[in-house]
Amino acid sequence: MTSDRVPTWEEVARDHGQFLYSVAYRLTGNVDDARDLVQEALLRVRRGLATYEPGSLEGWLARIVTNVFLDDMRRKKRRPVQALPDEPDLVVPPAVAADVAADRAGLSTEIQAAIAALPEEFRVPVVLCDVADQSYEDIARILDVPIGTVRSRLHRGRKLLRGELVARGVVTAGGVT
Amino acid sequence: MSELEHDDVVSAYLDGELTPVERAAFEARLAADADARAELDDVAEVRTLVRGLPLPSMPAGFVDELLATGTADDAAAETGDVAPVLDLGTAQTRRSGRARFAAYAGAAAAAVALVVAVAMPAQTSAKPALATDVRVHQAGAAASGDPVSGLAPLATPLRFGR
Numbered sequence: 209m210t211s212d213r214v215p216t217w218e219e220v221a222r223d224h225g226q227f228l229y230s231v232a233y234r235l236t237g238n239v240d241d242a243r244d245l246v247q248e249a250l251l252r253v254r255r256g257l258a259t260y261e262p263g264s265l266e267g268w269l270a271r272i273v274t275n276v277f278l279d280d281m282r283r284k285k286r287r288p289v290q291a292l293p294d295e296p297d298l299v300v301p302p303a304v305a306a307d308v309a310a311d312r313a314g315l316s317t318e319i320q321a322a323i324a325a326l327p328e329e330f331r332v333p334v335v336l337c338d339v340a341d342q343s344y345e346d347i348a349r350i351l352d353v354p355i356g357t358v359r360s361r362l363h364r365g366r367k368l369l370r371g372e373l374v375a376r377g378v379v380t381a382g383g384v385t
Numbered sequence: 386m387s388e389l390e391h392d393d394v395v396s397a398y399l400d401g402e403l404t405p406v407e408r409a410a411f412e413a414r415l416a417a418d419a420d421a422r423a424e425l426d427d428v429a430e431v432r433t434l435v436r437g438l439p440l441p442s443m444p445a446g447f448v449d450e451l452l453a454t455g456t457a458d459d460a461a462a463e464t465g466d467v468a469p470v471l472d473l474g475t476a477q478t479r480r481s482g483r484a485r486f487a488a489y490a491g492a493a494a495a496a497v498a499l500v501v502a503v504a505m506p507a508q509t510s511a512k513p514a515l516a517t518d519v520r521v522h523q524a525g526a527a528a529s530g531d532p533v534s535g536l537a538p539l540a541t542p543l544r545f546g547r
Contacts, residue, residue, distance in 0.1 A: 221452055233441040359402070370431045
């Protein structure tokens with residue numbers, strides 16, 4: 209989406225919440241982490257709207273939600289051992305999105321699991337390209353890497369993803385099962 | 386062309402990211418190379434599957450929750466109070482997003498309550514206005530025969546905050 213007008217925060221939350229959530233959910237693979245990601249991203253959107261220059265709003269939002277995701281991944285790598293949750297309800301397994309529950313036996317659950325199994329280095333370009341519909345140039349800007357790097361990571365990510373899908377029986381050498 | 390370059394070209398071709406010259410060269414290769422065609426089919430299949438995924442359903446009321454929190458945050462910002470910035474780095478003990486956002490909204494709401502308490506007239510200055518209202522209401526109620534309003538003057542002290 210390209211617009212000459214700077215949207216309000218409420219407009220971003222209302223009109224682009226689904227976009228943010230879709231990217232967040234495909235990156236994280238579960239509802240709770242996706243919620244966290246969107247909430248944190250929207251806080252950054254609120255802070256950043258004053259300096260936002262009208263252009264590709266979804267590109268800007270994709271950049272923010274990706275940065276939040278990567279920041280979180282870096283923190284988890286620095287501190288991989290998590291303390292026990294301090295709230296009893298958090299021992300409950302993560303909630304499952306309605307479409308996932310309804311489609312548990314279907315392809316989308318397996319495909320999402322395969323995406324989540326990708327190393328983030330390859331998962332992020334795949335999600336930005338095939339879920340957020342960003343161009344290679346935009347992805348390069350978001351990740352601050354050369355376009356050639358985007359090209360190779362994206363292709364390798366898709367090939368790894370294919371391997372995951374084959375392992376899950378979703379596709380075979382002959383096509384979708 | 387190296388294997389890596391070949392690999393790169395397959396996805397870039399599917400995504401329309403090749404220059405006209407690159408595209409023409411790759412299509413010439415496809416015409417002559419069965420392996421390249423097979424790889425193109427494999428990658429295209431994966432790409433189609435991911436792009437065809439349905440939109441994940443957002444949790445019920447999620448956007449309303451975000452909007453409500455934003456409103457509370459705006460009110461807090463007007464007071465000059467700084468609501469606590471959520472930092473995922475502090476969440477290694479993993480409070481849920483809902484809990485963190487509730488804390489955020491709570492802090493904002495507390496700031497609003499503080500401003501209301503400060504901005505409203507003090508209790509001593511509020512009493513005369515209330516007493517006047519009661520007298521006016523009683524007069525009107527008596528004239529209209531409202532039995533409840535005539536029982537006793539309102540004496541409930543105004544309290545703001547806790």
